[in-house]
Amino acid sequence: MTSPDRRPNSSPFADLFSECIPYYYESVNLRLSSFPAIWSPATILPGDVNAENKWESIEPFVPDITIKGTPSGDISHVSYAPDDRDCWWTFSKCNIPKLHGLPDDIAEIPEPHTLVYSFDDGPNCSHNAFYDYLSSQNQKATMFYIGSNVLDWPLEARRAVSDGHEICVHTWSHRYMTSFTNRDAFAELYYSMQAIKLVTDVTPTCWRPPFGDVDDRIRAIADGLGLRTVLWKYDTNDWRVETSEISDADALVMGAVDANYETLLQEAEQGTFSQAGAILLAHELNNFTMTEAIKYHQRLKSAFRHIVPLAVALNKTQPYIEEEVTMPNFMECTTQFQVTI
DSSP: OOOTTOOOOOOOGGGHHHHTSOOOOHHHHTTGGGSOOTTSOOOOOTTOHHHHHHHHHHGGGSOOOOOOSOTTOOOTTOOOOTTOTTOOHHHHOOOSOSSTTOOOOBOSBSSTTEEEEEEEEEOOTTTHHHHHHHHHTTOOOEEEEOHHHHHHSHHHHHHHHHTTOEEEEOOSSOOOGGGSOHHHHHHHHHHHHHHHHHHHSOOBSEEOOGGGOOOHHHHHHHHHTTOEEBOOSEEOOGGGOOOSSOOHHHHHHHHHHHHHHHHHHHHHHTTTTSSSBEEEEEEOSSHHHHHHHHHHHHHHHHHOSEEEOHHHHTTOSOOBSSTTOBOOOTTTOSSOOOOBO
16 A cells, blocks of 8 residues: 555556555545445445435435346346336436426537537546646546545545546446335445545536436436436447457447547537537546547547536536535636636
8 A cells, every 4th residue: 555645646548557556545444434345336334324314315205116127237128118107218218207306317408519528437547647638728527436436546536626627426336227226226326425525525416327227216316316317419439448458349349439439520510519519428437438538639629619517518607515616607618717616
């Protein structure tokens, strides 16, 4: 273990090994017993009175909707009506809840010629070169963080906030959310929020379901926690590339990821976003996904008038529960972007 004063360096991607050596961070280590096992499916911990009380306040508002599939995503045995009564995104790409009182998912944005820049699966231990690049471009993004990663790499999570990025939740263990019981789905979100608050001092108000797997049962649980459900319109599918050893299959997938970026660029040039903008899904997952984002960033800047975090696109100047942390509204976000704490 390194010392409590260890800070992430700004090494290039070639120095992945040193950046990804586990380190000691006192506030996390002292509280590990207050969280589920890292990267294991979450459940409410025995004796966690705060979690139990919060769940009891939400439970009455959760609809009686059947669990679907398994955490691995197997839905082959699921018997489901074609009327999509649960607004199950995995089945129909439904993003307007059928349960009264739930807000619509955020799947596109009202501002024309605008791209919401978003990255899932962080914080990545080796993201410094990528974040250095974003800083050099004064580019802010929305980062959907996995709770387990936040506790594994707390300083990297802190950097995101200090750099002015928006932080949202991407669950505790990155499983298919509709496969969980109500209590466990709650735990996946609740403990991720607690981890982010512990490490960064901010509490998110948005989340993205892994694989987009959400229905009105899960939406109700997220809504009870004050989390707005965020999806996307354009998927790079960059996560499909395994970079530990590039195979012929990986090379084909890399070409497909390039094609996905090119499609977005082509549609922007053809005026597809002249009336409303789009949300891009990419990943802070590995060397490939981050270098791919860097490779296409300048071309995206040329194709779109604005590339902004989600909160800015929605004119949400207070992206967290903590009111002292603010972001500019869309009109204010031109050439300068500064988060105020």
